[in-house]
Amino acid sequence: MRKAFVLLLLAFLPLRGQELLPFVENFTKAEYNGDNQVWNVAQGNDNAMYFANNHYLLRYNGVVWEKYSLPNKTIIRSIFVDGDRIYSGSYKEFGYWKRIGGRMRYFSISEGKRLFEGVSDNEEIWKVFKHEGEIYFQSFNELFILGRNGVRKMRLSSQISYCYVIEGRVYAASVTQGILVLQGNRFVPVPGTDVVKNNVIHHIEKAGDQLYALTKNNGIFVQDHRGLQPWRHPLNEVLKSQVIITGKFIGPAKMAVGTAVSGLYLIDLASGDWINLNRQNAIKNNAVLFIATDKENDLWLGLDNGICHVEVNSPVSILTDNSGMLGSVYALSPYQGGHLLATNHGIFNSQKGKLQVVPGSQGQVWDIFYANGGYVIGHNDGTFKYVSGNYAKASPVNGGWQFMKSSYDDVYFQANYSGIAVYPDVNDMSRYKTLSGITKPIRKISQEKPGELWAADNYRSLYRVRYDRDFNTTKIENVSQNSGIVNDYGVKIFGWRGKTRFLINNAWYHYDQQQEKLTVDARFNAVFSNVSEIVPVDEAHFIVVKSGILYLVNASRGSYIWQLVPEKYYQGKIIFDNIRAYVDGNNLLLNLDDGFLSFRRNKGKTFLPKVTIEAFRKDQLTDSDIKLKYNEPITIHAVPEYFGFSRPDLLYKLDGEARYTRLKSGSVTLNNLESGAQRIDFFYNDGSRLVKIGEYRFRVGFPWYFSIWMILLYVAVLALIWFMYYRWNSFRYRQKLALREEEMRHQQDMVEMENELRIQEYEKHILELEIQSKSTEVAGKSFSIAKQGEVMDSIRKILDNESDLNKIKTDIKRAIRTNTIEKHEWEAFETNMKQIHSEFVSRLLAKHPDLSSKDIRLSIYLRMNLSSKEIAPLMNISFRGVELHRYRLRRKLALPQETNLNKYMMDI
Template sequence: MPIRNQPTALFINILIWLLFVSNLNAAPTSRNLFFAPYLRNFSKQDYQAYNQNWSLCQDTTTGFLYAANSRGLLEFDGTRWQTYRLPEQQIVRSVASDQKGRIYTGGLGEIGYWQATATGLLRYHSLTRLIANRLFPKEEIWNIVPGPDFVFFQSFSTGFLYQNGQVTEVRLPGNVLFLYQVGTRYYLQSIGKGLYELVNGKFITLPGTNELASTAVHSILPYGTKGLLIGTRDHGLFQYEKGHLSRLNHAASRFLQRYQCNKGLALPDGRYAFGTILNGIIITDTTGAILYSLNQREGLQNNTVLSLTLDAKGSVWAGLDDGITAIAFGYPLKYFTDPNGQLGTPYDAVLYNNRLYLGTNHGVYWCDFPTSGVPAYHLIEGSQGQVWDLTVLDGQLLCGHNAGTFRITPAGGWEAVFTQAGGWNLRALASRPGFALQGTYTGLGVYRRDAAGKWQFSHLIAGFSEPIREVWEDSDGRIWLRHAHRGVYSIQLSADLRTVNRLRWTPASAQDEALKRSLNVSGKIRRIFTGWQGEHLFLRQDGSLLVTQPNGLKAEFAISPIAWMDDYEAIVPLDSTFYLLCFEKGYALLPRQELSAVQHQQLKNKPLIRQLAVINGTQSRSYTFRTASALASFLPVLKAKENHLVFQFSQPEAIQEPLFSYRLIGLDENWSDFSPLAEKEYASLMPGSYEFQVRSTSDGSVTSLPFEISPPWYQSLWAYVAYGLLGCGLVGLSFYVHRRQVAAHQTKVRQQMEQKLAREQERHRQQLIQVQKEKLEQDVIGKSEELANTTMNLIHKNDLLLKLKGEVEKLKDEVQQRQTIDQATGHINQLVKLIDSNISSRQDWKVFEKNFNKVHEQFFKRLLSQYDGLTPDDLRLAAYLRMNLSSKEVAKLLNITVRGVELKRYRLRKRLDLPQEANLNEFMMAF
């Protein structure tokens, strides 16, 4: 075990000085230069910890900033601070990060590293157990230097090398302050001695550095290609190159000697930043010229700088004895502050004859523009008082003043043009060359260019006495007036410009909203300014500034809302290069050539959703994200009761306070207004799929977190399946019961219908039988009548034929008696034979039999089936008897005598075996 060096008296003095450095009084300040960088201060109220911040670093994997604070380890994600405490609540004296995302810290008797867990929070891993030195609990680790494959922890007397999972104690060349890395090489000073270089775990004396033994080295920086720039506590700066040490005697070295250099930093562009004990920070170039000087008078929170670090964007972070300050050298806005209150509050500005003129509430000031040195402001004598407007017309500088309107000559003279109080705004009329219109406290004034080319007051417009803050003319020649309190007027003047012919009031917001829609600008706008070449500058309600170009470029700048003068905000296009922004305390210059770079950077800047808090009644859990990749791999599916969500988001690596706009797709498709609020809460979300989106600029990248809220169990897919199955079962059961009921009802109805149908059928059958019977009866009657008619016809025919026959026979007898011609007798005989052949011929019988069978169906068949031996004559007689014909009528039909009929009747009775008393006619009719 190496022998521990005993502190020397010088070391003890230095240690006491470090511990009590915060009690030193600040020395006189240096003067601020023309273009100051953007500063953002964080007080202990912001980060909720102690004053002192001993060390700073940035995690390259996340962009988060870490500070070794007297309370613990501070983490800043670009929006909010979080504090982590060491196991024994020690003060964190040092912090450093490696390329793997580990954050190493050191304190009293403690070294270790912090690493993110699966929940996204940092968890501490102590390395103290790996140290065998029993005196280590009394050591305080003030410095940590990460190397390519090692981490060097250092107290003022001992060094510890953490490598390959082991901690090895390194013998130091004495009591030391800090180890410094320059490129790939490592240097430190042994107190009371010169410099040493760490080579292969051993410290080698750096020749020619013994002159440093009388002071303390507080920074070692690269100088040129191979040299070193050494900053000391009270001897200023030294240059070391090729074994030769030389003391520098330029402005920066003298400043650091006077105000005690404490920290140094090499900037990417070759410049240097030095933090002092007594007078803040200076920025120098390689020649030693002081480019910027920042202290409490110029915006720094405290003059004692305990630590410096450089972030990935080239901005400097300073850990102070009281607070933390970020210095953005690359921020486009360049500020001039007026700590002494010399200028007052600027209301307007103009470039005139290579001078910048500022109209303030103190008067008109001018300085040379541009200037590389400290600007010297000169007051125009006679201009004291409130200045509202500075306008250049035809090479003449006119000033609208509380006391009237004045001309400022190139020699600095102050000439009255119009003495009526309150010249608010003067603008030339493009539609009327040689004339200008001015808004005043009490109306409109008309100016005219005289024969000598000078602008002179002409007259006031009659009948118009409203206070007009702003006058402008659009491309169509229409004149617009902004009233001091009541919006915007559109007016039409008479041809002689003496009266108002037409006046139409319109809300100022109407024009603004139309312009916002045309340029796709969202959010609440305080004022809109017209810039160069169609550019528009939108001043938001929160103080931020949006610059738009016709080609679609949009550049946004975060500015504090309290920086502006309420109701008197002003942005002035100085020329095609700069816009000047008037603030309550000073002003800022915005270079137009940097707008595209700003937009490009905005498109790269992507906000990070840092945390999703899920609240379920009194219980809650949270998911924390440190990188975009961790966020992208997270696809939460939440329970139905977990519908109360809180999103927190940030903008890593952001120095200026970021503004956020968000929306929740699935609930609201519209973006919110931009605001510094970095948290959004949603309660009572309905089940469904959502996507939370956040952006930090209107055209910037969008960060999304999709998630899903599952329906409650009674609304889940399986529940709906069960509902479906149950419903199907109920439907099936009800259908079954219904079918049974329907079947029973149908059976009953069918039976009733069958019975009814049977009754109907029976009724119809009876009706049909009756109809058929009636039809048959009618047919029988008809056939009977037809048969009777036929029979009667036969009878009449035979009767007629008999009568003819008798007459013929009489004629024959007379002819024979008279012995007439024999030939006539032959013809008569022939006629008698013909008559005989037609009396009751066989054909007549067939016709009669056919009709008889139709009327008396089956009569002959039944008769023949019961009585054998019946002859055709018997059947013919039976048919005639059936028809109830008399013997006389039958005789005529049979062409026989009545006696012959009786004989046939007698024979038929015998064959039928009828008794003597039976009536043959009645039998046949009943058969």
């Protein structure tokens, strides 16, 4: 809402300062890394620009900025170029700079000469100039003159601001005596200049036969037959309040005036027209301290804060709206000495530095078409006419992207949001017809023959629309889809010289009438591959957009001559899907997103540009054919001769590479290069081919691991490895012999071990025999014990059968003597039992650790496969006791009923 109100207000309040201006390149102190004020500017014989920037001398060669300071760190007020020397003046100091090894070195002239003593104690050198082979260093009160015999001083009779050399004579601007001229060793007043007495004069220069004097507060004075007279120009009254600081003539017919209040004024003395560059429209600071020209006759401004390069001699002019009210320009047309602009904010009328919105036109405007003395406006809200300052709606058709006059039918076609409209009479656009059957938003149209239109959808597909004499649609064909082109988004149409081509998916097509489909245009693709759009200008020219860069192409005699429109003029400002080109006399107009660009076409580059190649290694200038260390970077500058429009757009190619790379900043840093000889070539596109304009050769050393010492080391290492290998083989051979001997000894040991095993087996067999013997002995003992049981049974029988006590005693004693078992026999029996069954006892206890000694004895007997009856006497218990003990043992062992106890013991 607020924006709409502001636009409405603009309909009655024109914006000032919106006019075509020369291109201005601003440099801030952040870019050149210096101080604020720039007191003096000069171009050196090496084409570099030099600046007296307070405490620094700045050097700019179009690629890099360099900064230097005096040994005493004082402010540099003035500089002057003479050959390869850059003279400079400072506080109680003057001398010269010289470039040595790619760096500026200072040589003092005044040091040690005691020139600044007495009345000269507080002098600053504000101007340096050359006259009759001598260099003059000027302060406000003295001149220090460097001649063949050293330095001499000249005391001035009155305080002056600056001296000027005009036609071989030295003029001085005196504060109280007006303009003085040097005669011999003194300054005398110039006749007819009394009018500028007691004025601070900030510039004196002659243009043609007239002398101009620019005063600080009283404007400009011009010399005629009566002497100096106030300049008769309307601007002079304006300049009196702007505080003139400096001035400069650009040729005999154009003057630049720098002020402290309103920036720079450029005045055409022939026509009387003037423009003002200020902080609101171009330059970054309104206080212009110094003006200089370069080899292109363009201006360099030393500002109170910053530096400006103003391309007054360039064929490019730009209208830029810094207020944001204009918006993006989608179409434009010359109009009554100015321009009519179609923007997303409405229609604007730009004339004589004033920009005014056309009342009622607010909103998105797509197209302007001049027809029969009026302008057809394709607006978001309808189609309008603008005739003699009157803006009115002519048709309800909205969103008119393209208005086109048919070359075959006496009608006008309009591509719009809902299709294609046909207007039989441009003077009465209320009568119109819509081509039926096509209701899509159509952005581009073209015609090759009557009864047929090519139409590109705003989103995808290309259509061929046929109609009869009454403009009734007879056929609509989706040509891109029917031709098998799947990716047909964003189709571009290029209609030129009666032939239409189509850019679809980065390839150019034309329609083959015989095959009735689109076919690739091989010849056109060979020249215009990888372009994003082509915009027709006239029958001989068109604009090509390639990689975001604009080229003006001149088609002549079957060849195409390309002319670069330098990117700096429109960088980041192109509306890529809505590029328009308009002819205004000899100027070509291109719309931008904040204004438009005017390009004078007869300003062509017909010369081969000069470029100086400089290479820096660790910030030190190096000669050609140097040798770099491996992986050591090198920075190469392609230093141009010019800074403005004549500055060439360069490409480079490293030796061995197939592709060319654009050199954007004039500098390239190379690293990670292969060893050996290298060469980088620089090329310039002259419009038809790439022309080589410079080269730099150098060599890259081998990496440290390929140096001579490392190679010797590698040889030594290889020799050591071979020696170690030889020693190792000898060692292995000896080792094999030793192993073979060891193997023989081992085999012998094996034989001995086998013999020992045989002996051990024999001894084992003997032991087994002994064990069997002991087992037999145990069995015998067991039998003896059994016999004792029988003795006991005999005794019991005697006791049971005999009643005679004496006889009983006698029989018992006899039986005991006969069958008594000795105690030592029992002990021997138990010992033998343990030795025989020790392993069994260990395994049994491992499985059943809770068994008692009595259980173990029973288990041994069971393992011996003795019956309960045989066990009973051995354990000195009854038969029933043995059975009971067997039962309890089975329970401890948790054996099932079907498991045989004797077999279980023998299996352990």
